[in-house]
Amino acid sequence: MQCLHYDKTTLYMENVALSELANEFGTPLYAYSYNQILANYKRFDEAFGDYPHTVCYALKANSNPAILRMLAKCGAGADVVSGGELFFALESGIKPEKIVFAGVGKRDIDIEAAIKIGVRGINVESEMEYEVISDIASRLNRVAPVSLRINPDIDIHGHPYIATGRHGDKFGITRDIALSLIEKIKQDNYCDLVGIHAHIGSQIKEMKPYTELANYMASIARKALDTGHRLEYIDMGGGYGLDYERALSVGINARGDDDLAIDPAKIIPIFIEAIKDTGVQLIIEPGRALVANTGVLITEVLYLKKTGNTNIVIVDSGMTELIRPSLYSAYHEIVPLEIRDAETMVADVVGPICESGDFFARERKIQHVGRGDCLAVLTVGAYGYSLASNYNARPKSIELLVRGKRVKVIRERQSLEDLWDE
Ligand SMILES: Cc1ncc(COP(=O)(O)O)c(C=O)c1O
Structure with a gap:
């Protein structure tokens, strides 16, 4: 710190x-330290260079209105997982087109609100949820922007309660289901496939799960583009870990030591390298790494x-x-x-x-x-x-x-x- x-x-x-x-x-x-929040955001944002991107802050980490307003002013987008967080993001001044809506159990009223508000993408976490989103969009006579949340079966070797990208975890859909939905959505007048998303867990301290993820996501994105979808973004999720054990020494030494275990300046270029041939935008969803x-x-x-x-x-x-x-x-x-x-x-x-x-x-x-x-x-x-x-x-x-x-x-x-x- x-x-x-x-x-x-x-x-x-x-x-x-x-x-x-x-x-x-x-x-x-x-x-909380105002200047540390700004420095953390800037560090992630600048790691993209001029590659088109949005840093969608995961509100669940800390949704204090003053902090949300600060991040909104910096240009952050939002990763929300409920109607409540969607409301918070909008109240803090984050524009709907910078909001991605995740969550394994979205309620119908929240899906309806997200479609009406015009969020950037609504994550599809199961085949059944896709059908529900499509039905709601058709009832509203609107087109829902959807994003497939992929479960890539990547182990982050962390606490099981914060691992979310292994088969057997409740989150996301497998590659096979994703490929069949890519075909299905092509025929759907009420859903537009705008994104591919994954979030493999939290407090990740190694680069390897992310490098695996980057290639995995790029290959699914290419499938979607080949099928003729107007894909807009790949969202690599959050999870960037911290060195909780060294919090104080980082502050005391003031030697430019770091308590982020994953350096944005190292990981973001790896993501960009893996996806740049697709030409789509890159989204990430850090929560912990921006505020912990x-x-x-x-x-x-x-x-x-x-x-x-x-x-x-x-x-x-x-x-x-x-x-x-x-x-x-x-x-x-x-x-x-x-x-x-x-x-x-x-x-x-x-x-x-x-x-x-x-x-x-x-x-x-x-x-x-x-x-x-x-x-x-x-x-x-x-x-x-x-x-x-x-x-x-x-x-x-x-x-x-x-x-x-x-x-x-x-x-x-x-x-x-x-x-x-x-
Ligand atoms: C979908 C999604 N995105 C982003 C995050 C943020 O994770 P972290 O705070 O570890 O960056 C979470 C955390 O659970 C999540 O579920």
């Missing part, structure tokens, strides 16, 4: 001491205790604020807001939720903490707040945007009244 550094003993995001934010706004709180290393969750230590030989540090946030450790055993660095001349301790850092699976770290070496100390959980800008819940009647936390010395509240903390919705 290049946006973080310690000035002597105090942790800063850009030019703001995070301890000041904790004092002023209370905890739990999410803070821009956010921290600040939490306060409530209690310390020992059960058996295990030291337990109980903090005031948990799986309701950040579920990734509980859901996928995800690793997040945890660091103090103030470094003291203190010993270290090995402890489980856990939340207050009534679930044993509610933890941020197990057997983690941290600076010795006491009641009232604050900790920062790093690299939480993606799949942090967007997966938050109100379980145990816990109001969702406040979200702040830090820009240089300035701090803006970009979402208020929920009140108990917000939760008591009779």
